[in-house]
Amino acid sequence: MKALKVLSVASEIYPFVKTGGLADVVGALPAALASEGVAVTTLVPGYPAVMAAVESSTEVYHYADLFGVEARLVRATVQGLDLLVLDAPRFFDRAGNPYLGADGQDWHDNPQRFAALSRVAADLGLGRAPLYVPDVVHTHDWQTGLTAAYLHYSGEPHAPTVMTVHNLAFQGQFSPSLLSAIGLPPYAFGMDGVEYYGTIGYLKAGLQLSDRITTVSPTYAAEIRTPEGGMGFDGLLRSRAAVVSGILNGIDTTTWDPATDPLIAAPFDLKRIEARAANKAALQERLGLAIDPDAQLFGVVSRLTWQKGLDLLVDRLGILLGTGAQLAILGSGDATIAEGLAYATVLNPGRVAMVNGYNEGLAHQIQAGSDVILVPSRFEPCGLTQLCALRYGAIPLVARVGGLADTIIDANEVARAAGIGTGIQFGSVTPAGLEAAILRAAELWRDKPYWQAMQKNAMKTDVSWSRPAATYAALYRSMVAIPQ
Numbered sequence: 001m002k003a004l005k006v007l008s009v010a011s012e013i014y015p016f017v018k019t020g021g022l023a024d025v026v027g028a029l030p031a032a033l034a035s036e037g038v039a040v041t042t043l044v045p046g047y048p049a050v051m052a053a054v055e056s057s058t059e060v061y062h063y064a065d066l067f068g069v070e071a072r073l074v075r076a077t078v079q080g081l082d083l084l085v086l087d088a089p090r091f092f093d094r095a096g097n098p099y100l101g102a103d104g105q106d107w108h109d110n111p112q113r114f115a116a117l118s119r120v121a122a123d124l125g126l127g128r129a130p131l132y133v134p135d136v137v138h139t140h141d142w143q144t145g146l147t148a149a150y151l152h153y154s155g156e157p158h159a160p161t162v163m164t165v166h167n168l169a170f171q172g173q174f175s176p177s178l179l180s181a182i183g184l185p186p187y188a189f190g191m192d193g194v195e196y197y198g199t200i201g202y203l204k205a206g207l208q209l210s211d212r213i214t215t216v217s218p219t220y221a222a223e224i225r226t227p228e229g230g231m232g233f234d235g236l237l238r239s240r241a242a243v244v245s246g247i248l249n250g251i252d253t254t255t256w257d258p259a260t261d262p263l264i265a266a267p268f269d270l271k272r273i274e275a276r277a278a279n280k281a282a283l284q285e286r287l288g289l290a291i292d293p294d295a296q297l298f299g300v301v302s303r304l305t306w307q308k309g310l311d312l313l314v315d316r317l318g319i320l321l322g323t324g325a326q327l328a329i330l331g332s333g334d335a336t337i338a339e340g341l342a343y344a345t346v347l348n349p350g351r352v353a354m355v356n357g358y359n360e361g362l363a364h365q366i367q368a369g370s371d372v373i374l375v376p377s378r379f380e381p382c383g384l385t386q387l388c389a390l391r392y393g394a395i396p397l398v399a400r401v402g403g404l405a406d407t408i409i410d411a412n413e414v415a416r417a418a419g420i421g422t423g424i425q426f427g428s429v430t431p432a433g434l435e436a437a438i439l440r441a442a443e444l445w446r447d448k449p450y451w452q453a454m455q456k457n458a459m460k461t462d463v464s465w466s467r468p469a470a471t472y473a474a475l476y477r478s479m480v481a482i483p484q
């Protein structure tokens, strides 16, 4: 079968630039899809970290004036990834976060920066760079949403588009006065175009004008079509329900392999599950927690935002500690949430530890050494942390929302009797809901044979990219038949 050429377009990609799970998925898709006969090329902005990684490249296109700046589009293979890099120094050669300046505010020219990324993706989709012409254009999140608009308003034949929503909370809304500056015609500013509650909506444009829409779990695909979960887009998504689907994320099972992980203290697998104990002791030691094999150790690896529900944990910390448990947190983000958690460590030395920051090694150690991984999210499109937890035999305790609902089998009475169950879910994402789940976790912890059965069930769960990749490949193949 002829390899299908898919242009994936995103504002971040692991291992070069990551602020969240989007980067992990964008970085993992190419390898996962290669075995499905799909050749993915990823278009990303030329941030300093990306430019530094590019050793040699070929120029594919040159822009004398891309929304006011000069730019080159170059192609390079870096660490096995086939990249198209938008080298536009005046937009992307800036230290720090892809979206925010050192003052924590959005870069003032974000509308132009991400319009430029989308404009280039559209030019490729229109076949304007003969060195690379994709069969399908796959965009991710609001930063690439205008791609579908540029293609649509070109009025020319072009590659079909699919947009994946990793998080509906980030919508990219900008002033309508920018319409001509970002190269859109006046008639694009309507309900069936890019207009969104009086603004130009980048995510709106993608959701309205892409041929297909996916999100990262079936449950989230259903939730976003409801007023509670739609964040303003439920009506649009209901009207486009026929082209909306949910495809679960996977994780890189080579990087996340407890049998070979060089970042953890002691390797283990299904047959040597008892070796987890050495990882637990090493983690307790590293974080200054009491070295106690019997204390149930809860771990958190998370962005600290309202979405992730960690304020609920602060609220019910007393309950958790009351069961004799310990808590290890790694997170970065919202200063108020971080302060609440840091204060808890001061009050509970040896029982609560918090590391504020981004740390990959520690993330692996928390997965390998914790007994439970907490993910009390208010909403969760898919979630990767609980997938890593399954693979590492750390029992996920999760809110029953989005991809968390789809990936964890709750160890309720029926599941327990049947010997199935991979984790603990709670339905009401409130302090009381979390409290009940923590108390259930404590009770299950006392039933050691069942706890170990759960760990084994968890570790046997397929969290790889193989099934999702096959589903994406089938979707792309169904799209190349779309007449434009």
Ligand SMILES: Nc1ncnc2c1ncn2[C@@H]1O[C@H](COP(=O)(O)OP(=O)(O)O[C@H]2O[C@H](CO)[C@@H](O)[C@H](O)[C@H]2O)[C@@H](O)[C@H]1O
Pocket (backbone or CB within 6 Å): 019, 020, 021, 022, 024, 025, 166, 167, 216, 249, 301, 302, 303, 330, 331, 332, 357, 358, 359, 360, 363, 380, 381, 382, 383, 384, 385, 388, 403
């Ligand atoms: N301080 C830290 N140090 C080290 N590692 C850290 C870390 N904080 C987070 N991580 C890791 O980064 C990844 C983030 O994944 P999430 O699924 O939580 O993504 P996020 O909510 O950012 O993204 C959105 O996109 C992804 C991808 O589609 C969806 O799964 C998700 O539901 C959606 O909200 C996880 O592997 C996590 O362990």
